[in-house]
Amino acid sequence: DIQMTQSPSTLSASAGDRVTITCRASQSISSWLAWYQQKPGKAPNLLIYKASSLESGVPSRFSGSGSGTEFTLTISSLQPDDFATYYCQQYNSYPRTFGQGTKVEIK
């Protein structure tokens, strides 16, 4: 199975900050990576697919990059609505696997 490791697990930031979350795969997954945002009590929401493609309707302050085994999600200017937990997921092979999540908290 492909292991997905996110860092950091928790991130404290202020509105307006630039935020970067890293996701590493235990083996190459090409660009078959997605990023999701999840708020408490809600379903995850797709932000980025194929490592760097922005899902329709997602604000342009979200961006993704990387390929192979190392990926990043960047929020260019953190907004109050962005405080949430973020997950990466590989869809290169089965079983599909998720990172453990990164909680973005208010500093």
Added chain:
Amino acid sequence: EVQLVESGGGLVQPGGSLRLSCAASGFTFSSYNMNWVRQAPGKGLEWVSYISSSSSAIYYADSVKGRFTISRDNAKNSLYLQMNSLRAEDTAVYFCARRDSAYDIWGQGTLVTVSS
């Protein structure tokens, strides 16, 4: 509106069974591959099972293989998860999610609690 709505969750004793349903609307259900994903209380996301649009391909996580069965009825626009031999560690919110790749549409989830 494109929508997925899960139902069927509840409290069940260890060793018991439960059948979850996911009703799809607003899109051509028969054209899409589907999944079940779960989230234990306070924990991360775990993929559970996948079924192709025609039911020709099915996959399971090792943690549920032999106990859970995924199925679909394209005429009823519905996805199912039959869960047998339930364990305490199966306690989670269960989401259905659309697509084989990045999951673009998710249901709101249904809570399954396995406890005596």
